[in-house]
Ligand SMILES: O=C(O)CCC(=O)C(=O)O
């Protein structure tokens with residue numbers, strides 16, 4: 001089963017290289033790639049952020065498989081199961097949900113808070129993605145990106161075409177920044193350059209990254225993360241993260257819009 005590739009929204013220029021506060025209007029603009037990002041300020045208090053990090057540390061992080069520079073996480077990702085059996089991901093998803101429930105019950109649940117915020121604001125059903133055959137996806141990672149990333153995309157129709165989530169029309173990611181180095185928080189750059197199949201020519205072999213020249217002269221939005229705030233951006237656009245000066249911990253997941261308007265989340 002493979003889904004038709006949604007048409008890229010290109011030719012739209014970002015008039016302002018800044019994030020808009022989340023509301024129904026800005027959500028629509030983000031999905032249509034008319035703005036670079038949406039922000040939810042003061043999503044979590046400093047105490048909530050610290051408590052979640054503390055509980056996560058007790059459980060312990062593990063490194064992403066085969067990723068250079070290294071990224072640590074708690075949770076399961078479709079990204080690490082591409083090319084392997086889909087069912088091996090779903091085998092891990094249950095364990096991942098249990099660990100997450102433990103951490104969130106001892107701190108707070110950014111997943112529940114985000115999902116209810118989206119329901120209220122956008123006015124559509126918001127659900128954790130579930131495959132009719134394999135069951136629920138795991139949604140919500142606790143992640144440390146401290147050495148930066150390669151220039152990349154996160155887009156299931158391109159990367160996981162045989163998975164249930166590949167039917168999304170737009171794909172976005174949210175990140176709640178829990179812990180940052182105040183001097184050097186590790187900026188994220190998002191280019192107004194949605195992936196198209198021809199871009200595979202720029203893929204760097206045996207990595208998840210693309211050659212920097214793929215973005216050409218596309219407009220570049222600089223996301224300077226701020227603690228306690230959620231940023232959401234369209235991950236079909238090429239993007240990359242700078243190395244940070246110290247700890248850089250987030251809670252994050254993928255989000256997608258389905259043709260019927262629903263929003264689904266997964267990791
Ligand atoms: O940590 C970040 O700021 C963004 C990481 C990223 O590549 C993503 O969420 O897709």
Ligand SMILES: [Fe+2]
Nearest residue numbers: 153154235239
């Ligand atoms: Fe990404």
